[in-house]
Amino acid sequence: MTETILRPSPISASVDFSADGVQHGFLRLPYSRDDSAWGSVMIPITVVKNGNGPTALLTGGNHGDEYEGPIALFDLARTLGPEQVTGRVIIVPAMNYPAFTAGTRTSPIDKGNMNRSFPGRPDGTVTQKIADYFQRELLPLADIVLDFHSGGRTLDFLPFCAAHILPDKEQEARAFELVRAFGAPWSMKMLEIDAVGMYDTAAEEMGKVFITTELGGGGTATARSAGIAKRGVRNVLRAAGILKGAVEISKTEWLDMPDGDCFLFAEDGGLIEPLVDLGEKVRKGDAVARIYPIGRTGADAVTIKAKMDGLLAARHFPGLVKPGDCVAVVAV
Template sequence: MSDRGSTVFTDIDWAKPGKQVGHAWLPYSGHDDAWGAIALPLAVIGDGQGPTVLITGAIHGDEYEGPIVINELIRSLEPAQVKGRLILMPAANAPALLAASRVSPLDGKNLARVFPGNPFGTPTEQIAAFIHDVLFPRCDAYVDLHAGGSSLFIEESAQVVVTPTMAPAVRERAEDMARWFGAKLTVITDNMGDPRTSCGAAAHLGLAAIAAEMGENGSVSPRGVKRTRECLARVLARLGVVPGALPDMPPASRRVRIVPRGGNLLSPGDGYFEPLHALGGTVQEGDVAGYLHVLTEPGLAPRELRFAASGTVYSQRTFGITRQGNNLCVLVEDEAEVAA
């Protein structure tokens, strides 16, 4: 455990077996409640005789498939079904979830950009510190459920975070989790090795972790909920924490990485972007990606934006309105399998 202390406290008794559904409490001294706290749902199921696996949802408050499925697990799983322990945090950034916002309305911060957090920092930093200092050290594996949120259409995918100093055994465990999670794409990523993300921070601690993108556009995707249920059940069975039947082979999942040079198409100016390609489409360097329109000036021809690299369209901006620097599209390309 960290010696930084924790301002977030919990009614969960870590030594107690069985099923506990409680909260982590984030102290918050607001205008109408000087000494109150904000409830972050937290559940623990199992007796600890086996691996401990943490699952978080709503690290971003506008991504819903994860919280829906984690809450299903909290309601449906009985301690006898768990071999080890599950720690379930369906609404990690509850203030953001209640505001349907990627970032917290309390401090404007993105929980996936403040790890390892600060127990005496802003509310979002306090939540990160609780996850980092109190939850991560209790865990053998970590699954962080995301979706594209309000601003992204994105392909279903699991991301394996690779850090420069990662032990090969930890990388292989994370890759194995992603293989059995079995999303359409497995994205091997070193930019999420950014320790400010929860998975990046976990990876830096030597914890096998995956993050998954299971929906998009700030909506609830019926397919995304179904797939989250299936993929999560498979990885929990593979980890042995919720045993279940597994096929002989993991499902097919295309291994990719973000195209390192030119894979992020950023808008060069303001306007309204009209993309020409669908998610999953193959594009070549120099292809027209779309048009940046100035809709209030009909006489002005739209600006043609071209891809700076070849690849497969992994994500696209949802909003038509576009400011300079907005991410319009991310491309991925095939990645070789790591030697197991």
């Protein structure tokens, strides 16, 4: 049996993860292209360290059209000082930097979806190389991981912080403690419908305490959603014992996604009419949306009905859908 030996990562860091103080730098990935033969992808990174203590790895821009995380993390990177910290904070505001600068969910270079590219490859595509660096270099440094998400250009969510149900109940309990500390208006026990290749899965399989968010959507941020992100990340650092100060207590409503019946998908394309707004209660069998065929007038619309009692936690955004699109999520 031949042992597989992975190549070293081509990414180099301009920061020293073991040094005390504040460092602002880059993860530099060589990328030869038409307009720059010896070019690079330069991913901004900040490390704030003060003595011994836990390490938090904070990431945004896993998908490039989701903005609350980058807003909160660029702000934290410019304001967090070592005197406020016990341990280490690693901040990467835009994980999939090519997608972030293009304002797209996936990378414009290789169409890579960062959150389906783990564990990555050091000799793969640009997206796979970034995933590999996180898998082999950054995740091993971390004790807790917070990865910000929102709905991007095609979904809109109630603002919630979430963790997953896990086989390791101690790991699961620690994650939900941080979800509670984050203090979003809603807190979710989350079900993933496609967990293969996810950053979440990579972190959890290493035994890391992993939490995530969905804080809105529509390809933009609001003052409210950005504020939730900025307050939440500091609360998580306080609850982890890394940032000085007390957690700002906020009221949160707990939600659950128990199975696949939470998700409603379009079988037909067309113009979608929402019949229920985010946060409103629904009963099993209630109509939550209607899809109008757009090829001709007079054709009957298709009604999308809830498969369970709950409330509307997410909806498609904006107005046109294709077959297979997720059009709504109902949470308990």
